Amino acid sequence: AENTAEITEALRAEYAELTDKIRAARRAYYNEDAPFLSDAEYDALYRRLEIIEAEHPHLIANDSPTQEVGGEAIEAFAPVTHLQRMYSLEDVFSFEELRAWLTKTEESARNLTGSAPQWLTELKIDGLAVNLLYRNGTLVRAATRGDGTTGEDVTHNVRTIASIPQQLTGENHPEEIEIRGEVFISSADFEKLNESMIAAGKNPFANPRNAAAGSLRQKDAAVTASRPLSMYVHGIGSRTGLDIATQYETYDLLASWGLPVSPYSEIADNTEAVFDFINKYGEQRHSLVHEIDGIVIKVNDFATQAQLGYTSRVPRWAVAYKYPPEEVHTKLLDIRVDV
Numbered sequence: 001a002e003n004t005a006e007i008t009e010a011l012r013a014e015y016a017e018l019t020d021k022i023r024a025a026r027r028a029y030y031n032e033d034a035p036f037l038s039d040a041e042y043d044a045l046y047r048r049l050e051i052i053e054a055e056h057p058h059l060i061a062n063d064s065p066t067q068e069v070g071g072e073a074i075e076a077f078a079p080v081t082h083l084q085r086m087y088s089l090e091d092v093f094s095f096e097e098l099r100a101w102l103t104k105t106e107e108s109a110r111n112l113t114g115s116a117p118q119w120l121t122e123l124k125i126d127g128l129a130v131n132l133l134y135r136n137g138t139l140v141r142a143a144t145r146g147d148g149t150t151g152e153d154v155t156h157n158v159r160t161i162a163s164i165p166q167q168l169t170g171e172n173h174p175e176e177i178e179i180r181g182e183v184f185i186s187s188a189d190f191e192k193l194n195e196s197m198i199a200a201g202k203n204p205f206a207n208p209r210n211a212a213a214g215s216l217r218q219k220d221a222a223v224t225a226s227r228p229l230s231m232y233v234h235g236i237g238s239r240t241g242l243d244i245a246t247q248y249e250t251y252d253l254l255a256s257w258g259l260p261v262s263p264y265s266e267i268a269d270n271t272e273a274v275f276d277f278i279n280k281y282g283e284q285r286h287s288l289v290h291e292i293d294g295i296v297i298k299v300n301d302f303a304t305q306a307q308l309g310y311t312s313r314v315p316r317w318a319v320a321y322k323y324p325p326e327e328v329h330t331k332l333l334d335i336r337v338d339v
């Protein structure tokens, strides 16, 4: 019994240390746009936390990072409550894990709807999530994701991004619609931006994601305007009177309204097509318009999405496959024994 008590004590200590470290990493990443861990290092810590919680559910704290969408709105910006909550994505790190997720989700979908779901495969853009609110076709507000419920008002800054329409084109705009997507800096623009930062005697950005987040979350919109920000939209939130059945059709509709939609999304009719998509973009990973940190697989049909629903943190109808880290592999292993 003594031994068990010791193990429990050691676990509790590890658990507390892990959650502290993850919270600090999140603050640095989401609030300060200055991460001190690589994404792979962060993912390894997070995964360790998930394993401990799965094996010892009694340890799970209500405010555990696994129960929340990371990032909170900081005071420098006015808070915005999203009309419909924004979520994160569940991660899988291997084909084996992905296959298990696809099988489980297909089974749930069959039980709920009587048929297997159609998948949609997309690139996971390494930028930051932004929620655009349009009323009768006019952009009225833009906010960061924040903790999923409340984000930061970045309307002035978003208005400086050329590819985001102030006024939708086309017709039949809903009275109100939230359109979500990723603000990013393309790989080519990132190189140019860093060259100009260095030429101006300033510190270059660590990566395009930081550059995009740091550029968007500026008090002075003129600074944002000088940065080469782009956006691809990849979902909708709250909407009034929109009769549409699938995610993929939604992209066509959003494109018809002049919104920037990723050219890379594809319907996958079976799981093999999902793996083909991952392999295809795994090879081209560094020669795309923007950096990617994985592939997102979604259930295409909205009715099935609604039936599958959400956890407190992620949709049950989508998953992110993360490619294995390339250069930080040994470091990742170190961290695993270290924590």
Ligand code: NAD
Pocket (backbone or CB within 6 Å): 025, 026, 028, 029, 030, 035, 036, 037, 038, 039, 040, 042, 043, 069, 070, 087, 088, 089, 091, 122, 123, 124, 125, 126, 127, 128, 129, 130, 145, 181, 182, 234, 235, 293, 296, 320
């Ligand atoms: P996430 O960024 O891994 O996934 C969710 C987000 O993916 C969504 O909010 C959405 O905006 C975005 N996304 C991109 N392309 C998409 C598409 N096609 N469809 C749908 N969504 C798409 O989740 P998260 O919870 O914000 O962050 C966790 C990840 O962030 C970690 O895995 C890690 O890589 C990174 N992170 C790193 C550190 C660090 O210290 N380096 C700290 C915190 C988080």
